Amino acid sequence: MPISGFPEWMPPQRMIEQRVIDRARATFELYGYAPLETRSVEPLDTLLSKGETSKEVYLLSRLQAEEGQKSDDQLGLHFDLTVPFARFVTENAGKLQFPFKRYQIQKVWRGERPQEGRYREFLQADIDVVNRGTLPFHYDTEMPLVIGDVLSGLPLPKARIQVNNRKVCEGFYRGLGLEDTAQVLRVVDKLDKIGAQKVIDQLIETAGASQKQAEACLQLAEISSEDGSFADAVRKLGVQDPLLDEGLDELLQVVETARELNPGLVVAELKIARGLDYYTGTVYETQLEGYERFGSVCSGGRYENLATVGNEKFPGVGISIGVSRMLGVLFGQNALGVSRSVPTCVVVALPNEELRRTCDRTAAALRRRGIPAEVAPTAAKFGKQIQYADKRGIPYVWFPGREGEPDTVKDIRSGEQVEADATTWEAPAADLYPVISGS
Missing domain, CATH: 3.30.930.10 (Bira Bifunctional Protein; Domain 2)
Structure with a gap:
């Protein structure tokens, strides 16, 4: 109350x-x-x-x-x-x-x-x-x-x-x-x-x-x-x-x-x-x-x-x-707004629960470089995992590569998806943290 x-x-x-x-x-x-x-x-x-x-x-x-x-x-x-x-x-x-x-x-x-x-x-x-x-x-x-x-x-x-x-x-x-x-x-x-x-x-x-x-x-x-x-x-x-x-x-x-x-x-x-x-x-x-x-x-x-x-x-x-x-x-x-409702910049998608440890390592590598990241809460369909990010205003979803293929990261606003390495990929400065704006 x-x-x-x-x-x-x-x-x-x-x-x-x-x-x-x-x-x-x-x-x-x-x-x-x-x-x-x-x-x-x-x-x-x-x-x-x-x-x-x-x-x-x-x-x-x-x-x-x-x-x-x-x-x-x-x-x-x-x-x-x-x-x-x-x-x-x-x-x-x-x-x-x-x-x-x-x-x-x-x-x-x-x-x-x-x-x-x-x-x-x-x-x-x-x-x-x-x-x-x-x-x-x-x-x-x-x-x-x-x-x-x-x-x-x-x-x-x-x-x-x-x-x-x-x-x-x-x-x-x-x-x-x-x-x-x-x-x-x-x-x-x-x-x-x-x-x-x-x-x-x-x-x-x-x-x-x-x-x-x-x-x-x-x-x-x-x-x-x-x-x-x-x-x-x-x-x-x-x-x-x-x-x-x-x-x-x-x-x-x-x-x-x-x-x-x-x-x-x-x-x-x-x-x-x-x-x-x-x-x-x-x-x-x-x-x-x-x-x-x-x-x-x-x-x-x-x-x-x-x-x-x-x-x-x-x-x-x-x-x-x-x-x-x-x-x-x-x-x-x-008169004030913020670009997203959570600090997270990247959601690491989870293909299945067996790969959670692998996804945790990817998120940890991003965090060590100052990029706020979290692993998706469940191994749902990728569409739902993207929806999870979208509802919170999180701009990027990271997809682990399958069977030796490279990882990719997707900007869910533009749809652009590129190959990426968690030890070198950089988020644009404007996306790294929530942006405060005035009306």
């Missing part, structure tokens, strides 16, 4: 997911990120200290808990990979070389309301960089470039990474005279969901804003550009604050670096803020062209205070691909 929000994809979809994982892993390592996997559980107080997530945390408990178990021993499943990573850094700071660059590709759990592309158990692919004391800003400019390289190497719709800086927002709100900048951020972050008028109403009701201040917040949120012109648009609003100037300078670096190295990838979008409280500077959200209504599939940002030991800080910046979220949306729209 299916459980809502816990997807179990069929093998063709799982092969697509694995190809995405492989691409992410290879790209992350090209940029120097090292692999890491952290535990699935964290103390509940750790999870609840990082933002408004209490409704989303899944608790972990034994069916028969030990008597006298303290409530502060309560564990919860992690809802992202950044919080456990920060904990790992503080516990292992003496063993790590800084700046520390790592990637994690793991499951996370959130008690959200399941809907298309949103699950309660899902896979994320994260990169983060942390340093001791201070973290150079150029890592903020690297994050979207890495993600751009990952996604551009896959048959996906074009990605647009929206970038903002919380210093811009907080400095602007402070310059307006609004003190509860965190609440203003939370309200403005709902703009796409609730609309402009409700944002104004909530700013007046919950953040102490006047009508004029609330309208100014909306004017800031409406600014968007692919180049540095956003900075001039902000300054024309006439608000001044040192934090605002600092944020604009940082955001300019991210936008202009991406514009030079990957034109069209990044856009400054001053309405995004990210919901978690630990972000302090740059923030990222990513949409796929044509799928904007489904929201962000990749997000992250800069955090200065998430990882601390006493008076020592380990600031970081990170970004995360919601692999399950992204693929779930595309699967739901039939």
Whole structure:
């Protein structure tokens, strides 16, 4: 019986997911990120200290808990990979070389309301960089470039990474005279969901804003550009604050670096803020062209205070691909496909059971050379064995030679059949593995 929000994809979809994982892993390592996997559980107080997530945390408990178990021993499943990573850094700071660059590709759990592309158990692919004391800003400019390289190497719709800086927002709100900048951020972050008028109403009701201040917040949120012109648009609003100037300078670096190295990838979008409280500077959200209504599939940002030991800080910046979220949306729209439902490239036909050992040797010879191969499950008529391959999209059937005759291999798509030797025959590169395609 299916459980809502816990997807179990069929093998063709799982092969697509694995190809995405492989691409992410290879790209992350090209940029120097090292692999890491952290535990699935964290103390509940750790999870609840990082933002408004209490409704989303899944608790972990034994069916028969030990008597006298303290409530502060309560564990919860992690809802992202950044919080456990920060904990790992503080516990292992003496063993790590800084700046520390790592990637994690793991499951996370959130008690959200399941809907298309949103699950309660899902896979994320994260990169983060942390340093001791201070973290150079150029890592903020690297994050979207890495993600751009990952996604551009896959048959996906074009990605647009929206970038903002919380210093811009907080400095602007402070310059307006609004003190509860965190609440203003939370309200403005709902703009796409609730609309402009409700944002104004909530700013007046919950953040102490006047009508004029609330309208100014909306004017800031409406600014968007692919180049540095956003900075001039902000300054024309006439608000001044040192934090605002600092944020604009940082955001300019991210936008202009991406514009030079990957034109069209990044856009400054001053309405995004990210919901978690630990972000302090740059923030990222990513949409796929044509799928904007489904929201962000990749997000992250800069955090200065998430990882601390006493008076020592380990600031970081990170970004995360919601692999399950992204693929779930595309699967739901039939926007991704795979050329066959199994990895097999060649089925070795079985003339009779007495020759199974011989056919096993042929398949083994093909596998040793990196060609995925399997022997037909039964010694049925060759027509049925070809049908077995055809139903699975397997392109080739191998026929053992009879009484000293050479083996042959048949491309069942074209019908072409040629003599072949399992120690030398090469499958065309396009047929060797299943091919992922986008619609």
